[in-house]
Amino acid sequence: MHTHTPFTNLAFCIRTFGCQMNKHDSERVAGMLEGLGALPVDAIEDADLVVFMTCCVREAADTRLYGQVASLKNTPLRAGTPLSKRVVAVGGCIGQRDGQKLVDELPHLDVVFGTHNLGSLPRLFEEALDEGGHHVEVLDAGSSFASELPTAREHAWAAWLPIAQGCNNFCSYCIVPYVRGREKSRPLEDIVAEAEGYVAAGVKEITLLGQNVNSYGRDLYGSPRFAAVLDALDATGIERLRFATSHPKDLTDEVIGRFGTLRSLMPALHLPVQSGSDAVLAAMNRRYTRAHYLELVRKLRDVLPEIALSTDIIVGFPGETAKDFEDTYRLVDEVGYHQVFTFIYSKREGTPAASVDDPTPRDVIQGRFDRLVDFVQKRAFEANQADLGSTVDVLVEGASKRDAGLLAGKSPKNQTVHAPLPEGTSIEELAGTTVRVRIDEAKTWYLAGEVAEGSEPPAEAADGR
Structure with a gap:
């Protein structure tokens, strides 16, 4: 039974944009609010408290957030609400990046918090309920992991399990290191203890999370120890084990070998290539070549011929030529992915690539994108015929x-x-x-x-x- 709190009898709704880490953070927000007596609802119009967990990787996410927050201004409150005004919060990467700017541009926004202070949200909500006004708190770095907070998982049988947060790679197009901070790994014993708790609760599938999971442990031990994490999680008895996201430069032979030896490790890997052109990869600061990537694919299929590979590809990176695009197109053909997430390059202020002008006409980039999408679908269909x-x-x-x-x-x-x-x-x-x-x-x-x-x-x- 809940003790009476300012949240008792309030309804909340969370809208989540972006990556799996945001989905995990949203489950922690739900866990905190449910623990304080608030009740989850599916529709924003039925909610007293609304939380947007945001992503700022692509410009469309900003546009979508501003549109949805603005639309709440004229959405009536639910019948029977104890509040005179709906309380709206923005967290995640846009919260981290923009802070005070958000309430300056969206004056009916009540709370802004960042990626490093998830646990502050109940207090910020309580201050907004008590005092009104705007409550903005964005910290530069976190001293703890969100996994130390309570959770309300979307599915009882599946769990996200962050093993690291932040990124040290500084790909020239990517805002993530600026809003998630530097790489920080959790102690292995904490990861294993959390996994054991999930297994005891009946969880069937665990997905390990990190902006770059396979560099896990570099900050703690001087070199990555991701294979040791996989070994330890397999030993918990979990039925299915997955992980995301991997950086090709950090995918070691040791980790590749685990696909052939670990009972629980699923035969699927998301390995973002971003481009098949060495020139574009260098401009992106990806720190691997086309040949290195294809060698990783060969090794993976030597260990596990049936492994299903997925990837991310950016079309229209500044300076991409027709030849560069053809190199990407041919790489997709050579690899034979089960799934490809395709994106047109989106300029992110504050990243090195944002200052690079590109004379390529938009219709040329769109034509390349459409051609790639058609080909990706054809190859995905062919890949599925194997089953x-x-x-x-x-x-x-x-x-x-x-x-x-x-x-x-x-x-x-x-x-x-x-x-x-x-x-x-x-x-x-x-x-x-x-x-x-x-x-x-x-x-x-x-x-x-x-x-x-x-x-x-x-x-x-x-x-x-």
Whole structure:
């Protein structure tokens, strides 16, 4: 039972933009507010407290945030609210970057906090409730990890587990080191203890998080020790282990080898290449070459031929020539990714690339982007054909968004899989369990099939938060 607090009977809603780290931070915000007696709601118009967890990697995120915050000005309060005014907060990377500027430009915004002081939000909210006015607190560096805060996970069977925060790479286009700070690794024993707690609570899948996970430990031990993290997490008994995001320059043979030896490590890896051109990679300050990247892919497939690779690619980086783009296009063909996240370059003030003018016409860049997207979809379709006719283990996440009679879940390769609910079962019963699905349809973005006979859910699904 909650003791009475200023948050009792208040409803809150969180809107999250950007990376998995922001999603994890949002779960911590939810955990803090629920622990103080506030109740989560899905719709902003039903909320007394609204939190935007923001990303500033691309300009579109700024535009979207300003639009959504501005729209709240004229959104009526819910019936029965104890407040005379909805209280609105902005956190995450835009909060960290802009601070006071946000309330100057959005005067009906009440609270701004940054990436390093997540735990300050309840106090800032309480001050806004008591005093009104604007409450801005942005710290330059954090002394603790958000994982020390309570959490309310989106799914009982899946958990984000940050192992490091910040980034030392300073890619010339990227704002992250400026808003997330320098690399800081958690002690291994803290990571293992958190993972063991998740396993004991019935969590089936853990995703290790960091702006650059495979440089884990450089600040603590002088050299990366990410392979040791994978070994330790595998030993906890977790069913599925994933991680994001990896930097190619720090992907060691030791870590690559774990894909062939660790029971829980899933056969999927997100390995952002950004460009297939050596000239562009150098201008981006990525510190690897096209040949080095392709050698990593060869090694990964030597260890685990069926590994599913995904990547990020930026089109239209300042100075990218037609030849540079063709090098990227050919790399996508050579690798054969399961998934590619494609972006048109977005200038971020404060980064070195922002001062570089590019004479390339916008329609030329858009044409390259559209051509790449079409090719990416073709190659993704081809990659998924390898699983046609196979039977795959699917961790059920819920009902399909396109048909409530279908379950939806993820394969070990992180592919979305759909299948009709077996007769006599409900999605509530299956969610968080692993079923075997015979694949008889392989599309660009999903696999589909039938749940195999004898693929029964365990007696108890993952339990609790």
